[in-house]
Amino acid sequence: MEKHQKDVPCKTQCTASQDKRIESLRATFDSLDQDKDGKVSVEEIIKVLGVKEETALGMVKGWDKDDDKHVSFEEFLKAFGHAPQK
Ligand SMILES: [Ca+2]
Numbered sequence: 401m402e403k404h405q406k407d408v409p410c411k412t413q414c415t416a417s418q419d420k421r422i423e424s425l426r427a428t429f430d431s432l433d434q435d436k437d438g439k440v441s442v443e444e445i446i447k448v449l450g451v452k453e454e455t456a457l458g459m460v461k462g463w464d465k466d467d468d469k470h471v472s473f474e475e476f477l478k479a480f481g482h483a484p485q486k
């Protein structure tokens with residue numbers, strides 16, 4: 401009867417871990433986005449992470465795909481969401 405425990409379809413597990421991943425990225429993004437406008441600015445990165453302006457600029461540059469100098473959650477997801485989980 402309980403033999404099916406090992407037969408959990410990968411799809412279920414993969415989706416669950418993907419959801420978890422997005423959830424934790426969302427939490428990180430929310431903590432960066434201090435004014436809750438849905439975008440992370442250079443100033444917010446400096447404030448939250450306590451990094452230098454040039455460091456924060458470099459980070460935004462790397463993540464900012466549409467070049468508006470802000471990182472949207474979509475861009476944040478693209479930057480981190482596709483990295484394979486080990
Ligand atoms: Ca913001």
Ligand SMILES: [Ca+2]
Pocket residue numbers: 464465466467468469470471472475
């Ligand atoms: Ca952007």
